[in-house]
Amino acid sequence: MLNAPPVHYPVGRAASLGWLLTALWLVAAAPGVWMLFVALAQVGSARAAIVSVAFCSFLWLMAGLGLLEFWRRQAPRRLHWDGECWRLGVGQTLPDAISALAPGTPAVRLDLQRCLLIRWQAPGSQARWLWADALADPQHWHLLRCALYSKARGQGAEPAAAPTLRA
Template identity: 40%
Template structure:
């Protein structure tokens, strides 16, 4: 069986993610508005509900604006995230030897969780429009199993049942 291809893919602000989060936020705001309209008593609960809707919208907007541009790279074993040329002066933004996990797959839009030991997780929106010719390679790499550790040729003994000769 062949391993996943090595791939380098651009990441950064995603229009698809912005559209998706806007639609989800608008649906939440409509539900909050409907609950305020249909339930007569206006009180602290309604104020808290409206404040939470506004806070969620502001947090999503700030989060989408802060998405930095860079390049996600898979070398066949580990993932790394290299900052764009304008962010190259800040080495703390570089993520090395990370693992990528798919959190949401919408076929042309992926939400990835990038985990590196000892650092906080990073969430990345990756969309097909960024580089359509490499999209399938990226999907293969994301869904591939990590390579097994070198067992020194003892694969059979490690996996064979106890009653095997």
């Protein structure tokens, strides 16, 4: 889609993100459970089995802490698209204050149709990870997706020439 209409969309912590992170953490338990079954099957090497299970459990807990930190950093923000550039506001930024916000570039890294993981890169700063959920603003979800997947004016988004009809 060329020249998507302006949209303001809330991003940040959502229930869907919490469920996804919890599911990832539970899936990460699989190697530890597998090692436990291997340890029980090999009665002769109890010490090696205990070390393996303890190591897997430690890695699983560290993964959980990493996912929890990611969840904690998902502060409420607002993505603003004005048809020309993207801006990121903190909290529930009012559209009047958009010009004061620094511009940046969003890139969709995971698209689950009803949820998006977006990498936000502002000039001169570290990348941020943003979570957008369709339930946050269902009326504007389609507009956000159109804006994220369209090209801004001046970025090669020239409209195609109309075909000429011959009689």
